[in-house]
Amino acid sequence: xxxxxxxxxxxxxxxxxxxxxxxxxxxxxxxxxxxxxxxxxxxxxxxxxxxxxxxxxxxxxxxxxxxxxxxxxxxxxxxxxxxxxxxxxxxxxxxxxxxxxxxxxxxxxxxxxxxxxxxxxxxxxxxxxxxxxxxxxxxxxxxxxxxxxxxxxxxxxxxxxxxxxxxxxxxxxxxxxxxxxxxxxxxxxxxxxxxxxxxxxxxxxxxxxxxxxxxxxxxxxxxxxxxxxxxxxxxxxxxxxxxxxxxxxxxxxxxxxxxxxxxxxxxxxxxxxxxxxxxxxxxxxxxxxxxxxxxxxxxxxxxxxxxxxxxxxxxxxxxxxxxxxxxxxxxxxxxxxxxxxxxxxxxxxxxxxxxxxxxxxxxxxxxxxxxxxxxxxxxxxxxxxxxxxxxxxxxxxxxxxxxxxxxxxxxxxxxxxxxxxxxxxxxxxxxxxxxxxxxxxxxxxxxxxxxxxxxxxxxxxxxxxxxxxx
RNA sequence: GGUCCCAUCGUCUAGCGGUUAGGACACCGGCCUUUCACGUCGGUAACAGGGGUUCAAGUCCCCUUGGGAUCACCA
Numbered sequence: 001x002x003x004x005x006x007x008x009x010x011x012x013x014x015x016x017x018x019x020x021x022x023x024x025x026x027x028x029x030x031x032x033x034x035x036x037x038x039x040x041x042x043x044x045x046x047x048x049x050x051x052x053x054x055x056x057x058x059x060x061x062x063x064x065x066x067x068x069x070x071x072x073x074x075x076x077x078x079x080x081x082x083x084x085x086x087x088x089x090x091x092x093x094x095x096x097x098x099x100x101x102x103x104x105x106x107x108x109x110x111x112x113x114x115x116x117x118x119x120x121x122x123x124x125x126x127x128x129x130x131x132x133x134x135x136x137x138x139x140x141x142x143x144x145x146x147x148x149x150x151x152x153x154x155x156x157x158x159x160x161x162x163x164x165x166x167x168x169x170x171x172x173x174x175x176x177x178x179x180x181x182x183x184x185x186x187x188x189x190x191x192x193x194x195x196x197x198x199x200x201x202x203x204x205x206x207x208x209x210x211x212x213x214x215x216x217x218x219x220x221x222x223x224x225x226x227x228x229x230x231x232x233x234x235x236x237x238x239x240x241x242x243x244x245x246x247x248x249x250x251x252x253x254x255x256x257x258x259x260x261x262x263x264x265x266x267x268x269x270x271x272x273x274x275x276x277x278x279x280x281x282x283x284x285x286x287x288x289x290x291x292x293x294x295x296x297x298x299x300x301x302x303x304x305x306x307x308x309x310x311x312x313x314x315x316x317x318x319x320x321x322x323x324x325x326x327x328x329x330x331x332x333x334x335x336x337x338x339x340x341x342x343x344x345x346x347x348x349x350x351x352x353x354x355x356x357x358x359x360x361x362x363x364x365x366x367x368x369x370x371x372x373x374x375x376x377x378x379x380x381x382x383x384x385x386x387x388x389x390x391x392x393x394x395x396x397x398x399x400x401x402x403x404x405x406x407x408x409x410x411x412x413x414x415x416x417x418x419x420x421x422x423x424x425x426x427x428x429x430x431x432x433x434x435x436x437x438x439x440x441x442x443x444x445x446x447x448x449x450x451x452x453x454x455x456x457x458x459x460x461x462x463x464x465x466x467x468x469x470x
Numbered sequence: 471g472g473u474c475c476c477a478u479c480g481u482c483u484a485g486c487g488g489u490u491a492g493g494a495c496a497c498c499g500g501c502c503u504u505u506c507a508c509g510u511c512g513g514u515a516a517c518a519g520g521g522g523u524u525c526a527a528g529u530c531c532c533c534u535u536g537g538g539a540u541c542a543c544c545a
Binding site for chain 1: 471472473474475476477480481482483484492493494495496503504505506507508509537538539540541542543544545
């Protein structure tokens with residue numbers, strides 16, 4: 001059995017979006033699982049709409065997700081001579097013909113047909129004209145069979161068939177001599193030896209025309225697998241209206257690529273009751289036949305849940321590295337002072353759903369001159385608070401060790417000595433250290449901050465609270 | 471409108487003729503707790519409708535309804 005060859009073929013007219021990423025992922029997984037070849041091909045035959053920025057954005061998205069390709073990226077725009085030659089072959093064989101109808105009159109006919117409730121199909125005006133190139137502008141149309149049935153067995157959807165009379169003579173070459181997608185994709189997939197075409201199911205209606213083209217060109221027809229679309233919360237095709245659709249936008253929102261991969265693969269595919277899959281498990285367990293037939297709604301909440309999981313269980317050192325740019329956006333550079341970043345990350349891992357949240361939660365560690373949350377101060381700081389904090393600070397300074405457990409026992413001793421409960425001093429300490437009422441455990445915070453900085457923040461707060469109360 | 475695809479909790483799904491229809495997210499409670507989270511225990515919630523086939527249908531067939539895709543000198 002020969003190796004299967006797969007491809008992801010985005011058009012560079014925008015960034016890599018969620019749907020494209022999932023299609024790429026399915027291709028990649030199948031290639032890695034079967035030891036096949038994964039090819040990246042840029043479909044830039046529409047010169048007017050294709051941009052280098054889009055190509056870069058797509059490549060960047062693929063790299064972020066860790067979807068590496070074995071061959072390419074290939075650019076269709078570099079193959080124009082080949083396509084032209086294939087068009088000539090078809091013309092010479094009488095399987096295609098020149099059409100002189102203008103775009104305007106075609107458009108008019110289409111609108112008329114639609115308005116009258118008829119199918120907007122090419123009427124075949126030039127189909128049997130014959131003759132050769134006489135200098136007038138023309139497009140080349142494929143002479144499609146007018147009867148019979150074209151069918152294929154989709155790996156995901158099962159058997160699908162179309163009556164050929166529903167298909168019209170599609171244009172394969174524009175009047176400017178450049179080829180059209182449906183033609184190019186066939187030539188390229190054939191030339192590249194693609195055995196299995198995995199793509200969005202919005203291509204199902206293109207498939208019979210393409211099969212006819214494969215046959216006309218004398219190529220073997222590949223196997224098809226059409227993956228269902230991704231919908232927005234209102235069940236319409238996912239678009240900007242539903243929120244971010246760019247894969248890279250999710251990175252910028254603090255998502256981890258493994259969370260994205262895990263989410264995307266589970267949207268439409270499952271393996272029993274499992275929810276969490278490592279890359280290795282996916283390669284082992286994925287199968288294209290197990291992909292569901294129906295479209296799925298993109299659920300950001302579940303993506304976030306997965307992200308939280310991967311942050312919680314992720315490698316602290318790596319997360320610290322990933323956090324850097326988010327901290328930089330907040331004007332913080334851990335390298336220029338402050339507590340150890342990895343220690344900071346450790347206190348935030350199980351309470352941050354995104355790297356962005358983690359960055360927000362880390363800010364106070366690197367802000368020596370904190371401003372205190374007014375509302376929290378008003379509510380939590382009592383007249384006696386300062387003396388409590390003073391007792392605690394004194395004990396802390398005298399304490400031998402400054403570890404989580406050591407701090408905890410000092411806390412307990414101080415509370416016992418003062419005859420107060422944790423709740424009477426804890427909130428004030430939290431405000432003194434973090435500026436507000438939400439932070440990791442204060443023992444952890446103190447340990448990360450270190451004895452010196454902890455005591456400094458406590459004393460600063462005591463001074464402030466005392467002054468504030470006149 | 472023609473053609474094609476699809477249909478289990480709000481969402482993602484398990485199910486592949488006989489199940490108290492399971493899991494996950496979200497949501498609602500309890501526990502844990504110095505805050506926020508995490509964790510943990512429990513709860514609400516689904517087979518679109520109608521015909522068949524069968525001893526037996528969420529599972530197979532047909533119709534209806536609903537949703538989606540597509541009908542470019544875009545990809």
